[in-house]
Amino acid sequence: MKRKDDTDRLDEMLAQHLHREPAPFDFEHWAHRFPEEAEHLRSGFARPVPNRRTQLIQIGRCLMTSRYTKFASVAAAVLVAASFLFPGRHGIVPESIAWADVQEAMEQVQTIRVTGTRNCFFSQSETPTYRLGLEKLFSFSRGYIDRTFTEDGRLIIELAYDLQTGTVTVLFPTRKLYYRTQVPQTLREETRQVTFREFGESLFVSGDYRMIGPNDVQGIQAVGFEIPDLHSRLKTKLGLGGRLVDFFFSFGPARARMWVNPETRLPLQLEAEGKVNPCLVTGYREMTLREIDDRWEFGVELDNAQFLPAIPEDYQALTLSPVSKAQAAVGAAGAGSLAPVLLMARHSRRRRSKTPVTTP
């Protein structure tokens, strides 16, 4: 009896505590407050109702409405967490990659098209003296092309190396000039033997590079490989310190950083920065070069004719000054040194800084 009394008293207390006399619903007022919704009602939903932006919390609510999706989502979260804690070759997240993995992936590629930007600084200013666009085409079987454009898209220099004939062609469309030379037979054969793996091993000898990241590069958690002394490696390990190379494009201290997509293990972005000593392409001034190759396309179709471009009739052969001729002659065979640079460059944008850069 006492218990019933207690319940009744509690009911009474709750009724006193919670009872309200809520105002009746005023549809006119509601329609005035929500005109968009009222319009949908008036038109019979003639116009599609736009989807509101789905928020994370709404997704969470959808998942949690069903016991099965709730368990499935929890299981998925645990799996993802575990894969981060215990990464492995067969996990969701790829295990950390080494340079050898990149080399292996690159060996499967026959052609590459790379585009990016090249900023040239002739002073200490943060604003580049010249902002240039660039396009690089690599074909393991046919050769290498490097095109430099002005900001508004005018081609100012095109360098092509045809692996089949060993011909180096440089075109200066704005000045209607060209330069063409043959690399010696021996060197041509050597360059044909160069593979990305060999070139990579020369630069990224095991343990001789610094891994950085992962960083968000173009929306991908990319792994980076950095070489702080690109200049000395190219000179000492690849023998690219020849006088002809220095005559055209003289490297100073430079570093390069390649960001690799851990999924594909292929390059995603290449960043290079370095000094260029006074040489032909800099107008005999010291220059700082910053280059970012941010678009890599693999397995593209390339027109083989462009590796040995036809010289337009109105172009004149580039004439070098007597001194330049002498220097070029010294390096003549010499072109020997240039060719591998060009060829190898197609495999790694690292040598990119070695490609001719001219002031527009």
Next chain:
Amino acid sequence: MTNEEDPILVRRALEADPESFGQLCRQYYHPLVAVADSILLDHHLAEDAAQEALAHACRQLPRLKKPERFGSWVAAICRNVAKDMLRDRRKQRVLADDGETQTPDCRDEGQGEILAEALQQLPQQLREVVFLRFYNEMSYEQMARVLGATPQSIDGRLRRAKKRIGRFMKAKGFEP
């Protein structure tokens, strides 16, 4: 008005008859305010939440697959709207106890405070049943429409809720 009328009203609302939707709103507005109040513990905010929930429901009406469950569907929307409002309010560091709920007309202030505390410590599902029952003297049948549950299960929930409240009050030295 019975549950069977909801699908008809929903269909009419979709066919350019705003008054049908108005009828649905009038029918469910008070239960929705009670549901929102059980979360927000603020009557004025609860009214806002209920109106906002009806606007959400209006936008989503063409996607409603089971019009006969309109009541429980719109109540679920209302719960989410109220939770969002509560979250926003917490972010703004507004005290949750600034509503009318905490100024009840009880026998004495001490007992009212303890009762409010007892309600707050209830699980949301039980608190919602108590609010629906005592907010506007709603019948089990009306509550069943909003909660999508049978009157029996609602009765069970209500008993459990009262038991917990009684225990809490006794522990605090108040005999109901």
